Structure formats: structure tokens, C-alpha cells
Amino acid sequence: MDLATLIQVARGTIPADLLLTNARVLDLYGHDIVEADLAIAGGRIAGLAPSGEYRGREVHDLAGQYVAPGLIDAHVHIESAMVTVPEFARAVVPRGTTTVIADPHEIANVLGMTGIRYMLDASKYNPLSVFLMASSCVPAGPLESSGAQLTAYDLESLLQDKWVLGLAEMMDYPGVLAATDEVLAKLGTAGARPIDGHAPGVRGLDLNAYVASGIGSDHECTTREEAQEKVSRGMVIMIREATGARNLADLLPLVTPHTARRFLFCTDDRTPVHLLEDGHIDAMVRQAIALGLDPLTAFQLASLNTAEYFSLRDRGAIGPGKRADLMVFDDLQSPRAHAVYRGGRLVAKNGTLLPYERPLRSPALPVSLNVRRTGLQFRIPAEGTRVRVIDIIPNQIKTTASVADAPIAAGEVVADPSRDLLKLAVIERHTGSGRMGVGLVRGFALTVGALASTVAHDAHNIIVTGCSDEAMRAAVELLLEMRGGLVAVAGRDAVRLPLPIAGLMSDQPIGTVAEQLRILLAMARRMGCPLADPFMTLSFLALSVIPELKLTDHGLVDVTQGRIVPLFVN
């Protein structure tokens, strides 16, 4: 479609490819709802006009339904849905999402540039625009062993791609504040492009420094005071509603007509169960409206504001020249997509993605599990009687640290399920080094068996917790057999969710994956675990940049001090 044709359609001198009649259009510019017909040509909106002024070669009568611009997720790790990009699209497009800005840093920690290129490739030809941000912090920190390191050179190369919009969340805020050469070099690659932030709890002068470095957004605000200060310093706040980190209700009161433009919606990390049962950005729109935000403003945070922040000038609202990415729904107070158009084509109807053709992609990703079974033993010689313990805070990714009397048997520290003291191990899985950290954790409350996973932020080594060394070994051996995934083992019972793509993603449909996850979580509950999602909790216990006490393949990490500490305290 050339511009001359679009102009002719807009003027009504030639018919539109598609005419949507009797629409109630959400005008996010004028903050209004406009009854209009929508003329679409070459995948774009040619114009809006009162009924009867446009003709179309194909006509869909919307019969008074509302039409909003396609929704945009400002920040998401698709890998957290444990499925491939097309399967992620199957879940979110029928919900009204037509664009996501994804940070592929999970797979980047496993497979580096190969992983990111795989995600770029997997993102093509689906009915979803997937833009990437170049992952700025791979690995997340020096005290964990990822499968790859991304340098400023790598980021520079990624930023040449038209689908890469800027630099993803700069998690290394200590590095920014210390102005290290490495971080400054990475920031320098962005040029005028957006740089996303990640600065939980950074306030005051440190926040000034973080913002002065050119970082433009933050999605880690948990309190109103923190978000307000960040807005005032010029940051755009991505309000996050992830499966394991829900901030919308807390932050929404900050969104006023005067300040709304400084806020966006993002999901960050959602499990497949969460996506299928609750939804995606549409769920945030519904929640925001239920909490009292007016619908037009809610849709602004879900589309226009995000498009403007990322300079995506061709989307975010319904107007001449914009992409015909549209969400059709009939309840303004609780919008659920009945139909979704992308680039002027109907791509989803009544919650189901319509079939589409896609060139066969064969990823041919390298194996990402280099672990020898012979090294799988979790013995801890009793070198003392008092040990550090990682204490889980339910439904948070932070932990606390405590000290306990070590459960000792035959000269070794063992798990003691009666005191909710389980063993926890992190096994380096990328290079076959055999490196392993072992410690103790409280909060899983398993009475039997073990849980293991190859999803363990951010390095995604193998993490396993259990009531005995035998159960832990059995769980890890199952993982290796499956080429990665999640597993719960109790005696002869085992429930598994294979994630053969980098140990992070399934090759199965999202419905299958969600069902497997439900069965897995039910198994964990039967094993005594009271946590809503023990695998999500487990996956953050190896993240060496979130306080307070974590475990990596190097050992126990005191995050506040930024160093490895011994298990024994005496």
C-alpha cells in the first residue's frame, strides 16, 4: 500500500479494503468516545467518518461495540510464560494485545546472542508485534554463573536491528551509581533510544544519579511514595502486575488526569496459568477500571502512553495513518475482546486466535544442560553447629536471613523437614564445571520429596530443594532426562513439566503447559507446600541481586554485602 492510495481511501475517492461500521471509537487523544465508521486500507486506518461516508470492499458491522487501539505490554519476559513466542501470542492476542516490548534476558543468560536471535526469529510472522529491548545485565551479577555474558559490543550490534528499540532494564544500579566503565559503555550504546530502569527502592540522591544517567523508566516501584518521587524526577512508571509481583492497586491512586501520561502498564513475568485464567494487559485495564480509573485513561496507559514512550509513532491510538491494530469489546466497564484486528486483519475472535500461516522455523538451539550425573551429591560435612538459613517471605522474591542449629546426622548437615529446614542446591549447568552451592532454606514446608527446576533467575542454573539428598538427586536426574523443566518428586511419584527450549520454554501449546503446571502445583501442595507457586519462589532463590540471602553455584550470597558468606557461622 503506497501513501497515495491511503490518501485516496481517506478522501473516500476509492473504497477501503475493510470498513468497520457502527463503531464506538475510543478517542484517546480527545478523551472522548466517537461514533464512527473506520476505513482501513493497507493495514492502516485511513480515516474515521460518520456513517455512510466511506465504502469498503469488505464490511464488518460492529453494531455499536467499542473499539480501542490494540493493547501494548511495555515490559515482559516472554520466557516466564514457559512457551514459545507463537504460543505466547496465542494467549495474549485474543485478549487484545497486539504489541509487546520484550526483554529476552532469561534466554540470554542461558544462550547469549544465540538465544536473543532465536527470540527475534521466533517473533516474526505471528499476529503480534514483538519488539525487543537489548538485555543490559547478562549476567545479573558477578556472584552467579550464567551461560553467557553480553558486553557493550553485543548490545551495540543488537541495537542495529529494527525490532530492537533500546536498552532493557538496567538492573545493575550499583554499577550505575559507581559509574563503572562497563555500565557507562552499555548506557552509551543507546544513543537517543529509550533505556529502561530497574531500581527497587532507589531514592534521594541515588535516584537523581540513576536518572541523570539517562534511564527513563522504572517498573519496580512498590509504594506510592517511591513512584511519586520517580515520576517527579522524570521517570515513566511502568505499573507492573506480574504473577509474583502485583503493584497496580498500590500505585493506581497516583494516576490523575494531570499525571496519567507518565504511567504505563506492563506484566513483566506471568505464568501460563495466569495468562490463560486472568488475561494480559486487558486484565490490568479491567482491574484499573474496577479500582475507579476512568476507562479512557486506563486504555491510555495500555496503549498510547506506551507507544509514545517507545516512539512507536504508528500505533497507540486510532487515527488516520495509524496501524489498524484494534480491540473490539462491548462492556466499557469491564472490557473483554470479542474481536481483535491486527494490521487490518481479523486475527482473533471470541477469545480464540484464528489460524494463520507462518514459515516453518527450526530453532536448532544448542543443548543447554551440561551436567554430569556422577557429580550429583549434596553432602555437607558438619564443620560447625550453627548455620545460615534462607527464610522465604511468601509471595515475595526477597528473602530474609536467619541462623539456626544445624540438623546433623553422622557428621553431616541434613534436611530436617520437621523443622521446615530443607536442603537447597544450585548446580551450574552451562559449562559442565561441576560447581555447586548447597545451603538450607525454610518456608517450602515439604514433608516429602523434592522440587527442582532449570528456571532459576537470572543465570538459570539448576535449582533443587528437598527433604533428602536422594529425593534431590532423583529430581535433578529427571530434569536432565527431560532436557530441562520443572519437576516434583515424592517417592515413586513424579510430575514433570519439560522445558526443552533452553530449559526455560516448552515446545507444547500453552494450554498444555498451563495444565501441566496446574498438576505440578497440586503435587507440590500434596507434598506439604503452602506457597501459591513454589516453583516461582524457587526460581528467585538464586538471584544474587535481590536481598537478603540467596544461593548460587558459588555458595550463599549476602546480597547487601555483595559477597559469598560461609554456611557455618561458628
Add this chain to the structure above:
Amino acid sequence: MDLATLIQVARGTIPADLLLTNARVLDLYGHDIVEADLAIAGGRIAGLAPSGEYRGREVHDLAGQYVAPGLIDAHVHIESAMVTVPEFARAVVPRGTTTVIADPHEIANVLGMTGIRYMLDASKYNPLSVFLMASSCVPAGPLESSGAQLTAYDLESLLQDKWVLGLAEMMDYPGVLAATDEVLAKLGTAGARPIDGHAPGVRGLDLNAYVASGIGSDHECTTREEAQEKVSRGMVIMIREATGARNLADLLPLVTPHTARRFLFCTDDRTPVHLLEDGHIDAMVRQAIALGLDPLTAFQLASLNTAEYFSLRDRGAIGPGKRADLMVFDDLQSPRAHAVYRGGRLVAKNGTLLPYERPLRSPALPVSLNVRRTGLQFRIPAEGTRVRVIDIIPNQIKTTASVADAPIAAGEVVADPSRDLLKLAVIERHTGSGRMGVGLVRGFALTVGALASTVAHDAHNIIVTGCSDEAMRAAVELLLEMRGGLVAVAGRDAVRLPLPIAGLMSDQPIGTVAEQLRILLAMARRMGCPLADPFMTLSFLALSVIPELKLTDHGLVDVTQGRIVPLFVN
């Protein structure tokens, strides 16, 4: 200043270059006023903090005064101030303006790329950031003879310059609607850069087409209904308050907290008298507040919104990393700058620009007046008895057309001041062609003498009106002597305002020019003219794209029909 140093200043580990204490900072992000100290380093804001947290090598105590970001004019023709860029800066910087986005299409019509390069050069090293938009419509139309034509090739070349932000007002809306190759080629040069619009009265399907072509703004709205429709279609509305076209009071009611982000302020064309007496963007802020807009929103339209529209990420608000372009004032209800900082340096105080050093620029522009005196005769043989007359509408740039009995003497049509019928002539001045159009105009009401000018939009040929051929010839001869400018001649009395730079701009200080203009206007009043600014009125009588009847060197233009029409109607 490297980023590492800025970060250190922001964290308070090294002192700021300059510390502004006890400021009341306008927080245009959070819509709030914040008491803070402002640390500045390397020309940028390092951070805001409560009193006492920052140290500075130099300290200015603001004693509770307000600090706003430096004001930005979204669209201005600097040439209309009839002074050089440094003299324009002298007028506007002390008012709080630190950035303007200028369209140099006046000088471009005279001198083409040479004129634009002169403006770029003249814009450097002043205490004012001058960005240009590449003039998209030179000449304005086919029925007037400019001194240059700019093609898509020229625009492409201009857009390589870092000070050129996008494409200036696309006045050729008939060309857009017809999707001519020439216009599409010009639009194509902009890429992702902004394209400014100029579409007076374009509505409905035509507006859809105009917006679909990628044009993002309009500053020609005169009614609320028109502006509302344009906002709804996705246009940003530049509210204009020019000397001869004042739209603020009419459009301001559209600015609500929900829609404010879609509006900007611009001055378009202001005379030196207007700038010195009333001010610049600061005057629009005061007027908007007086009309009931809250001050924080008024400043948003005067800075943040404009910076965002033009993707000027380093300015538009006060926050870490932003340029230290600041306006200091003490009355929030009627802001007048007491001090202005640009790039962290105090550049104006109490309404006066502080001295600054600037490399000597010698423009060496070509002579722009190629007119032979021998051809200066305005005779009209009486080929009929009924003639078309251009009727002036006071204080508008539109005219109406009427028909009158021709004043005839000795077989020639002559001026008849008793019926307010003056002769009007436009003399091609660029190529020495000798081409001249002659007609009759009503509305100047001169009783004696003639007015002449080399400022005549957009081609800037010589335009002259008078009570007799002799007075007109005397006026034009004076103009030629002066190498361009404005002149009023009555018998032996003559008042002149020389504009030797392209016939558009003076080489004198703006105070001198304003004083000369005042004297000239007083002279015109003494000559019988009731118009507020007859030279501004005169300057638009040759603009062949504004209805209804105009005069160019080709003759009378019926703008609605888009063609030359004869003087005689019988």
C-alpha cells in the same frame, strides 16, 4: 562534562558547578511545586534535593522564587521579527525562552539554501537553542515568483543537519490531498521525524487524508470545533498567538487536564514591537493563566509538550540529566522572568540579556534586489470600466474580492483616494525579470503618499501601494536605495526601516528596529491609514495561497480558483 562526573555530582560526592538554593521548582511531570535545591554540573541538572544535601562551587540563593524549565516556541519565523537571530535572542531570552523551533521559509523564498544556511550559521553561539524545520513549501504556490525553489533533494540534505528536526509546515494541502509526486517525495524525506502541518479549515475526509499522510501538527486552527476535530484525529495543536493571528483565547477552552498533552504554544510571526512590548511565549503563559488555565499546565504547553513532540529529550522539564535551561520568576499567576539560565549559565537578568562572546560571523549574503529603476511604472491602460478590487479585512490575512467602477483619467486607471481605491503593485525582485502585477486595493485609506515593502509573503517580492504612481515610484526607489525594507513616503517626507539582510531583516539592534517600526506606523497613521499595522497587512496581499483575491507579480490571483484573473471584468 562526562556522565561519570554528572553521576558523582548527582550523588553529592563532588560539589556542583552551580547550586540554586531555596527554589520552588515547577514539577511538570508530577504536576506539583517542589521546594528544593538544584545542583547543576556541565550545563545539566544533576539533581534536586532538600536544602542542605548538595554543595556547589557557586551558589545562587533564589530565596523562594519559582523555577520553570526554559520556554520553547514550537513554531516561529524569526524573520518576522525583522532582526538577525542574535537580536531575536536578545528579545526573547530575557523573557524565559531558551529554545525555538524556527521555520526559515521567509529567507528561503528569497535566497534558498543559501538563506537557510545563513540562518543555521546565525543561530550558533547565541544563548538560545535554535532548531530549524526544513521549509517544505518554497515557493508557496505556482502563481508567485520566489527567489528559490526547494525540492525534496534540498530537504533531504537539510535533514542531515543535527539542528534540523523535521519538515516545516506543509502548506500545500491541495498537493497533499491530490497526492502529487512532488509533495509525496517531500513528505518521504522526513522518515520518522516530525512533519508540521498548516491546514486552515481542512476538515472531514480531507482532514483524514492530510493526517494519514503523516503530518503531525497544525497551528492554523481558529475555531474550537476545528481544533477539536484535529486533536481527535491525532494532531498536536500548536496554539498560535502571532501579531496578526491570535488564537489563544478561542482555543484555550479545549485544554483540559485530560487533553493538555496534545497542545503546544507557538508565536509564528511577531513584530519586534510586539516582542519587546508584550513578550514571547511568556506572554502566552500569562494570558493562558489569566484566562483560567492552571499555571503548571500553562508551563507544560510552553515547554514539556513541545519538547516531547519534537523528541527533544534533553529539555522541557526540570529533572536529573536535563539541560539546565531555567526561567526564574516570583509571581505564579503572572510569570515574568527575573533571571534566565541556559545550559547552567545565567544569561539574562531583570529583562536584559547579559553580554556573551560570539565568534564574528560575516554573512556575505548575495544582494537580493534585482530590479531596474527604468521599469518602474505602474500605468494601467483602461481596457474596461469595471475592475476587480482587493478588499482588506482589518487584522486578518484573508481578503475579499469585489468589483468597482474603475477610476479613469486620460485613458488610464488611476488611484482614487477619495473612494479608498489605491493602486497596488508587486514587482518581481529576485531575477530582474521586470515582471510586475498591478491592481487596486481598498482598506488602506491613505490620503497621500505610498507604502512599500520588500517583506511580502511568501515570495517577498516588492509590494507597494499608494495614492499616485509618482508616490509609489518614489517609495520603491527608496527601497532599492536601502537594499530592502519598509518605507512610507508622503511628498518630501519619508520614513524608512532598512532591512538589508535579504530585504527581510535589519542589521541593527532590535530596540532600534522596533523604534523605527513605531515611527513608520505613526507616519502611516498620519497618512490616513486606520489599520493597526498596515505593513503586516500589505505583506500578506501577495500570498497566493490565502483566499480570496491576491496580487502577485503574475497579476491578480483568485485563490479559490487557483488561477490568474484579469483586472477588468467587462
